Amino acid sequence: MINAKPTLKSTFKALLYLAPLLIITLVFTIWPLISSFLMSFYTKYNYFTNKVSALGGANFVYLWHDPDFHLAVRNTLIFVVIVVPVTVLLSLGIALLLNRINRLASFFRTIYFLPFVTSTVAIALVWNWIFHYNHGLLNQLLSCFGVHPIDWLNNPRYSLIALIIVCIWRELGFNIILFLAGLNNIDRRYYRAASVDGASSKQQLTNITWPLLTSTIVLVTVNAIITSFKVFDQVFALFHGTAGPANADLTMMYYLYQKFYVENQYTVAAASGIVLFGFIAIVTILACWYFRRHAKLLGGNQL
Amino acid sequence: MQVKLQDIKLTYEKHHNIFERLNCTFNDGELVALLGPSGSGKTTMLNLIAGLLTPTTGKILFNESDVTKQDVRARNIGMVFQDYALYPHLSVLDNIAFPFKMAHVKKSARRKQAQKLAKLVHVETQLAKLPRELSGGQQQRVAIARALAKDPAILLLDEPLSNLDATLRIELRDEIRRIQQTTGVTTVFVTHDQSDALQIADKIIVLANGQIQQIGTGTELYHHPHNLFVAQFVGTPKINLIPIAEFKPYITPTIPDDILVKATTIGIRSEAVSLNSIEQPVIAKIPAIIEKQNQFGREIRTHICFQTSQLISTAISETTASSQAISVYVLAKGCYLFNRDGECIWAGDEHD
Incomplete structure (x- = not known):
């Protein structure tokens, strides 16, 4: 019945159906979140007996003064600032081109999607060859343009760029698929109407495609921000379990890993996790706010 | 332009x-x-x-x-x-x-x-x-x-x-x-x-x-x-179509024989099916049975049975009793003959 009113019994019944997923979420997501938040305030703590002797903000003070953490924040921010816009624009561009071709479209889609389903370790292995100082493809290619060989993986000045290239390349396929889905959702008749109204293909892109694709752009951007802030496995695999030459690729997630598993400073790791969470939350909210404003200016409110 | x-x-x-x-x-x-x-x-x-x-x-x-x-x-x-x-x-x-x-x-x-x-x-x-x-x-x-x-x-x-x-x-x-x-x-x-x-x-x-x-x-x-x-396609209700073979015995000699030979179907507009001829040229007088009458706003549609065909008339007033064998006039104006290819070879109002 459509007009049935919720009763105590029906609410209980609904909760019963929801219970399995609810319990899993509570135990494996909500509880760890709360406990890590609490853990970041433990100053004297025995991890093995789970005994807390003192509470305070000392862990955050430690982070505030730790040059390693400063480096991690700096590297992560540089990484995010470069990776997010490049991934979004590049994947949008490729999606627009793929949307245009009729033949072999699914072939190209598969090609672009492959990196996403391949294991990070395998990817790192291949890129280790590509970045190789003497025999790498990239240096060979650059030498054609008269660029001297670069030691991508061992020179601290270039190793972050190497990481950025690998990450962009890996994320591309998934974002292209999202954009293609978004493009397919735009009704062809708007383009027909626009061409009747005298819009060139460039004008169609800025006046039809871009505004009608806003929700997909937001999705891809927010997703890119979150995954970029949490980058870890690519660093670990590309630099064989280190944070790159002279910690040049030390990211916040890598810092957290190191504190937790290597240095056993669990409470500091938890505190850095909270800081990372704060960063992600702020940037994501800013991005959403920007797009919402942008969408309003365009006259739409699909968000 | x-x-x-x-x-x-x-x-x-x-x-x-x-x-x-x-x-x-x-x-x-x-x-x-x-x-x-x-x-x-x-x-x-x-x-x-x-x-x-x-x-x-x-x-x-x-x-x-x-x-x-x-x-x-x-x-x-x-x-x-x-x-x-x-x-x-x-x-x-x-x-x-x-x-x-x-x-x-x-x-x-x-x-x-x-x-x-x-x-x-x-x-x-x-x-x-x-x-x-x-x-x-x-x-x-x-x-x-x-x-x-x-x-x-x-x-x-x-x-x-x-x-x-x-x-x-x-x-x-x-x-x-x-x-x-x-x-x-x-x-x-x-x-x-x-x-x-x-x-x-x-x-x-x-x-x-x-x-x-x-x-x-x-x-x-x-x-x-x-x-x-x-x-x-044009006209509501749809034009009545009757195979010429059924209709032939009742046709008055208004239609030239050479045309009649070529015709396969006759089309009759609903307003050309009437109970009285009111001094208009008539091409046929056919026996029919009134089945039912429906009112559509101003218009009355009378369903008539003629041999195997169903006809609709809009020129019959409401008072007529149904299920009755009657004689119906088919007026020339509003009648068309079509040949095997569907072309119109004769129209009633062109020859009055």
Whole structure:
């Protein structure tokens, strides 16, 4: 019945159906979140007996003064600032081109999607060859343009760029698929109407495609921000379990890993996790706010 | 502007021809209806004029100049799509001003122009709204205003009334006529509904199976159908069709024998089936049984059984008792004979 009113019994019944997923979420997501938040305030703590002797903000003070953490924040921010816009624009561009071709479209889609389903370790292995100082493809290619060989993986000045290239390349396929889905959702008749109204293909892109694709752009951007802030496995695999030459690729997630598993400073790791969470939350909210404003200016409110 | 289609052939895929040899002319300032059942190629024809489709062979002439190879943007046409295709992210004002924006008209100028057009189609109070906040009729008015924004040489409307309810349909039909007469723009509109075409069009082109069946005014199509298809498609209720063999014994000697030999079907308009002949030429007097009578507003439809055929008459008054064997006159005016190929070879009112 459509007009049935919720009763105590029906609410209980609904909760019963929801219970399995609810319990899993509570135990494996909500509880760890709360406990890590609490853990970041433990100053004297025995991890093995789970005994807390003192509470305070000392862990955050430690982070505030730790040059390693400063480096991690700096590297992560540089990484995010470069990776997010490049991934979004590049994947949008490729999606627009793929949307245009009729033949072999699914072939190209598969090609672009492959990196996403391949294991990070395998990817790192291949890129280790590509970045190789003497025999790498990239240096060979650059030498054609008269660029001297670069030691991508061992020179601290270039190793972050190497990481950025690998990450962009890996994320591309998934974002292209999202954009293609978004493009397919735009009704062809708007383009027909626009061409009747005298819009060139460039004008169609800025006046039809871009505004009608806003929700997909937001999705891809927010997703890119979150995954970029949490980058870890690519660093670990590309630099064989280190944070790159002279910690040049030390990211916040890598810092957290190191504190937790290597240095056993669990409470500091938890505190850095909270800081990372704060960063992600702020940037994501800013991005959403920007797009919402942008969408309003365009006259739409699909968000 | 005059639009001419010359020997248009259009092939989809490989073997399927939509149009074989299409020829027709739209004169300057005319309101022309493309009438036909779905799948007859009406919208395809509109897309050819618009330049959204290119003919396989043949020429499209605008005022005698060849535009076959030009694309939509170069042709200066305005088009209203079946579901209007208003840009969902733009306000009514921005929708109407869109063609100006594409032509790089200054913002203040294009606002003023758009407001003027909004006034013409009576949506000036809705300018700040988004398309989805408007009713169907308002959306259609906006679509027409947007199509007129370019000051097009020809306005194309694809099933402009099919998404509207009955009252709105009649209102907007007259509105299209009014706007067309105010602006004087050559207009072509596609419809599958004969009443839309009969009510407002200067000229009607009847299309079926990718071929033009007949071109003419509503009166011409109704009184002088060239073939069986047009006779059946135009007119409500549908024309009565009877195999000539059943009908022959009752025919008075008004029809020449040589024509009668070639005829296979006789078509009788519902108003030509009457109980009395009132001094009009009659071609036959047939025995029939009245089955039932229905009232449709002003009109009474009488269902009559004649041998194996069902006839509908609108010329019999209500008082007649049903299930009665009676004699019915078939008046010459409103009768047509068709040969094996469906061509009309004799019409009653041409010979009185």
